[in-house]
Amino acid sequence: MKILSLEGKKALVIGASNVIGRAIAVALGEAGADVAVATTTRSKHEETIVNSCSNELWALDRKTFALSIDAADEGAVDDLAQRTIDELGGLSVLVNAQDLPYAQAAGDVDIEDYRRVIDVNLVGPFVACRAASAHMLNTGGSIINVASVLGERGMAHGAGYCSAQAGVLNLTRALALEWAREGIRVNAIGAGWTEGMGILADEASTQQLERYLPYKRLAQPQEIAGIAVYLASDASAYLTGQVVWIDGGALSHV
Amino acid sequence: MSVLAQLDLSGKVAVVTGAGRGLGRAISLALADAGADLVVTARTETQIQETAALVTEKGRNARPIICDVTDSNSVNGMIADTKETFGRLDILINNAGGATPGMQNTLVDIEDKHWQVGVDTNLTGAMYCTRAAIPIMKEQRAGKIINVTSGFGLRVARDNFIYTSAKAGLINFTRALALTYAPEIQANLIAPGLFPHDNPAMIEWWRGGKFVPMGRLGRDEEIGQLAVVLASGLTSYMNGQIVVLDGGGLAGGHAPTGFAPVIPLAEEHR
Numbered sequence: 001m002k003i004l005s006l007e008g009k010k011a012l013v014i015g016a017s018n019v020i021g022r023a024i025a026v027a028l029g030e031a032g033a034d035v036a037v038a039t040t041t042r043s044k045h046e047e048t049i050v051n052s053c054s055n056e057l058w059a060l061d062r063k064t065f066a067l068s069i070d071a072a073d074e075g076a077v078d079d080l081a082q083r084t085i086d087e088l089g090g091l092s093v094l095v096n097a098q099d100l101p102y103a104q105a106a107g108d109v110d111i112e113d114y115r116r117v118i119d120v121n122l123v124g125p126f127v128a129c130r131a132a133s134a135h136m137l138n139t140g141g142s143i144i145n146v147a148s149v150l151g152e153r154g155m156a157h158g159a160g161y162c163s164a165q166a167g168v169l170n171l172t173r174a175l176a177l178e179w180a181r182e183g184i185r186v187n188a189i190g191a192g193w194t195e196g197m198g199i200l201a202d203e204a205s206t207q208q209l210e211r212y213l214p215y216k217r218l219a220q221p222q223e224i225a226g227i228a229v230y231l232a233s234d235a236s237a238y239l240t241g242q243v244v245w246i247d248g249g250a251l252s253h254v
Numbered sequence: 255m256s257v258l259a260q261l262d263l264s265g266k267v268a269v270v271t272g273a274g275r276g277l278g279r280a281i282s283l284a285l286a287d288a289g290a291d292l293v294v295t296a297r298t299e300t301q302i303q304e305t306a307a308l309v310t311e312k313g314r315n316a317r318p319i320i321c322d323v324t325d326s327n328s329v330n331g332m333i334a335d336t337k338e339t340f341g342r343l344d345i346l347i348n349n350a351g352g353a354t355p356g357m358q359n360t361l362v363d364i365e366d367k368h369w370q371v372g373v374d375t376n377l378t379g380a381m382y383c384t385r386a387a388i389p390i391m392k393e394q395r396a397g398k399i400i401n402v403t404s405g406f407g408l409r410v411a412r413d414n415f416i417y418t419s420a421k422a423g424l425i426n427f428t429r430a431l432a433l434t435y436a437p438e439i440q441a442n443l444i445a446p447g448l449f450p451h452d453n454p455a456m457i458e459w460w461r462g463g464k465f466v467p468m469g470r471l472g473r474d475e476e477i478g479q480l481a482v483v484l485a486s487g488l489t490s491y492m493n494g495q496i497v498v499l500d501g502g503g504l505a506g507g508h509a510p511t512g513f514a515p516v517i518p519l520a521e522e523h524r
Contacts, residue, residue, distance in 0.1 A: 248436060
């Protein structure tokens with residue numbers, strides 16, 4: 001379908017090392033975009049995933065590269081944006097999927113861990129938006145921030161993660177307004193509970209959660225990724241400052 | 255399946271209410287472009303015949319049916335006709351609605367009739383259509399319902415009681431559908447911002463969109479493309495949600511305009 005074709009778009013996905021970011025990167029590639037992918041943190045495990053993601057994009061005949069970075073490191077993110085422009089020939093789509101899960105009873109929180117969660121999950125997306133905007137202010141572009149239902153609802157032991165995710169939602173709105181007349185659109189995907197996200201302790205807690213979900217199952221990463229193609233495409237040219245929730249209806253419940 | 259292939263609506267049958275013009279026509283044409291066959295309904299025969307002709311030009315089947323969504327007999331007949339003609343119903347777009355008499359009246363000047371007509375047009379009609387369509391979708395174990403609300407369903411303006419209440423009601427009606435019929439049937443909402451439908455008077459009234467953050471008004475075909483996304487397999491886990499397509503209006507806004515772009519702040523806070 002040509003309405004969502006991303007032919008000619010140059011995308012950067014930060015946090016392609018988690019299941020949602022990876023699925024988005026592949027979906028953008030399937031829709032025709034060239035896609036650079038990067039990790040959230042520097043680890044062998046994440047590096048392996050973004051490398052395999054990049055290989056999959058390469059197999060689709062897309063321009064691509066993978067990079068292992070700390071997504072909260074401003075200098076590294078600036079360099080990544082520049083390298084994307086150099087290697088892919090532009091930067092028209094930025095996906096902030098960096099994600100550092102964290103759950104801890106308030107009394108047990110080590111404040112350095114807490115600051116790190118805010119740094120990666122909230123400051124990281126801002127740093128990336130700003131790095132991309134330096135280029136997009138001339139060319140236009142679409143920024144997609146991946147947030148979580150935990151940015152809209154609270155959860156015990158989630159103070160750090162929930163507040164960072166809520167921050168991403170309003171970061172999205174504020175930057176959307178700031179750049180509305182400069183051709184940069186900023187939207188968010190509000191992801192529901194998704195298979196493979198790794199925040200759930202074990203299979204038993206997953207099953208317990210599923211009983212409460214309207215679909216009686218978690219989302220597949222691909223089910224979150226589809227809307228990213230729409231948000232990246234010119235079909236959503238009038239959409240900015242919004243959160244599109246993909247949660248199977250969970251947020252509708254009292 | 256590749257991500258773009260999921261947008262293909264070939265073999266699907268869609269009912270679009272309020273399909274004679276504006277958003278309803280644009281949605282009908284976008285669904286036809288994606289491969290769906292269409293039932294196009296509204297009260298005005300000439301208009302739905304025009305829409306049907308445009309759908310047919312795209313090589314899809316179109317059946318124009320006159321229907322008043324505020325009359326449940328008329329709605330039941332329209333849905334039965336759909337089932338009889340096409341044998342199925344995959345996508346229901348409850349788009350009918352809009353301005354009704356007394357909509358801008360002060361509260362004490364709202365007559366009972368004003369309220370009833372406004373709520374019937376903007377809320378009850380969607381319930382009638384959905385109530386008639388649900389048994390077919392349940393039997394198919396699949397269906398997509400898309401209700402068209404408004405920015406006025408989420409926020410309000412002074413002396414705008416009827417329309418805002420009805421459109422807000424439509425939002426929670428949709429959420430209840432979403433929870434009740436998940437996962438086979440999905441129900442979501444589109445909330446358009448300012449869409450003048452090429453009407454010069456509306457373009458003038460909204461100053462061409464100069465108060466919208468993006469600086470322009472919406473184009474009907476942009477709603478059409480969004481409707482295709484929400485009607486397709488691309489959004490299989492999306493349920494009970496609203497996509498606000500408004501050029502950034504609801505993302506910010508400062509009373510009383512709601513759509514003011516930038517208000518200068520004091521020097522020390524810049």
